[in-house]
Amino acid sequence: MDSDMLAGVIEGILFGAGDKISLSELCQSLNKTPSEVRFAIEILKQDYQSRARGIRVVQVKDTYQLSTKPENYEYIKEITKRQEKTGLSRAALETLSIIAYRQPVTRIAIDELRGVSSSSAIQRLLDRGLICDGGRLEAPGRPILYKTTNEFLKTVGFSSLKEMPEYEVFSQGRQEEFNLEIMTNETPKKETSHEEMLTEMLEKATGSEPSAEAAQ
């Protein structure tokens, strides 16, 4: 079996299984070395880059799975009558991003950073399988340490944690005042207007004090 044929067989397996398949499973049942299998998968990936292809290989660590290309979702959604999936809530996303960059981390540390209790968000992330128990902190009370799962990587489209942008990318973005390209057009707008409303409220509150005093 040459690499081309191996690529074909692997495509068949991934298509037939539907689910994710690990490198070791592929090696075992095909009786091939990891590097042979990896090379064949590279051939597939190359192939899928063509615009004439509508599928892709999703790799999370050493597991592989086929999926449709997200950019075609609008066309596919209609004909396959898919229900709109709902994304994570703001609270869950905030909690998730703290866990992603600070893992392993305790609930208390997350609460402190967010300024509000995160226990319901954490429960939700656990239920969704995006985070898991990553041991205990050797401190009084031995609190649970949370870390992200492979399901998290799949949800945000990374093949490993190493692919996440450095924390510094974001902290520098702060100094440059919202010059982050990665941020969409939609979300920050909403965020800003939210912020603006709050600012207005507080400014009104703080602004009104001198006049109230003057009136006395």
Add this chain to the structure above:
Amino acid sequence: MDSDMLAGVIEGILFGAGDKISLSELCQSLNKTPSEVRFAIEILKQDYQSRARGIRVVQVKDTYQLSTKPENYEYIKEITKRQEKTGLSRAALETLSIIAYRQPVTRIAIDELRGVSSSSAIQRLLDRGLICDGGRLEAPGRPILYKTTNEFLKTVGFSSLKEMPEYEVFSQGRQEEFNLEIMTNETPKKETSHEEMLTEMLEKATGSEPSAEAAQ
């Protein structure tokens, strides 16, 4: 959209649907003529002839479906068998969980919740004797209702369905079927403490004024 891109979109549709899709459905939802769609499918077919490809388009009259190439059957069977040894596939487990909690339930209802076609998973569960035909729904088409079997109870180690963990207790977000008693007991308490906080805040904030006046 050129033919190449159309081919990619169609591949995505056929992949995502899992089922047969007719030419007219494709034309309608893509807003293309039959000859345009046929041409794009020819591009796909051409592509699939390569040995590096493990899938093919199966055409029956004017319907299309993707499937694995029969010559790779042995490899695919091998890996499916391997997976089955370690338990049910994710698809089968998801389907089983829906049937267990929502029984008796139709295939359509399962598809809707999972967002993909579950017919293959249902077939697998029927084969394994974990679910069975539980009558018909009195609705157009009289669809089959599925329910779990005694074999299922044995497999999960329960003596009756009543032993199933209650998911409502954990999923706080659910609106329907939520335990009303818990709500009525808890909420007023919370309401009061909120009010108390507010009162406290108010007293603190305004409290200085009346007492100052009273001192006059």
Add this chain to the structure above:
Amino acid sequence: MDLLIHLIQKNKIDICDIPIAAITNEYLAQIKTWQDMDMDVASDFIVMAARLLEIKARALLPQNKDQAEDEEDIQAKLVRQLIEYKVFKEISAYFKTREEREQGAIYRDPEYIPTNETEAPLEIDPVSLELCFKRLLFQQEEETEDIAPPQKIIRELFSIEEKILEITEALLQAGDEGVSFSELLHPDITREEVVVTLLSLLEMVKTSGLRLVQNRVFIDFQIEREVEKNG
């Protein structure tokens, strides 16, 4: 948190110089316009107000010299924390766009491959079954989460506006003497109505020249109309 960051960056406000009374007034004003408010903003405002109060309270408390951190340290810590939080907000916006993109990927169910061979007995962990089901449900219901578990919203039985009218009426009838707080409370009054009565009184003190006279703490107090007294 959002707002605090904003203000600190703009240097408009010193964390320790936050006028609590003013914020509380604003809070009260907001209650009136409650209906047309975005609940998200409203709850954020409450959280923020509470936070400011806490900071203020800490600043007002006598400093303990044994404390490891002095006031400036606490402030610096807060600023650091705020900036950090801001960074994580940006990260979560980034994750959101990635998540949205990935939601467009469609996965496929396994192809049905019949196996004739006798299969090994299965053992399924019921917990995994339950988790599976919950996960499926959550994918459709996540958006309900942001504020918390479903709660019954209790209809407001007593409004401050109505109560103010009621009190004004009582004061008019009582004349110069005024009324005592206890006179405003009927025997089978609910806790809620007491609170509303108190709130209304406080509101009236602020807006319509009312004065409260209490001779000693923990006893009933008298409510008088200031305008008439002066006049």
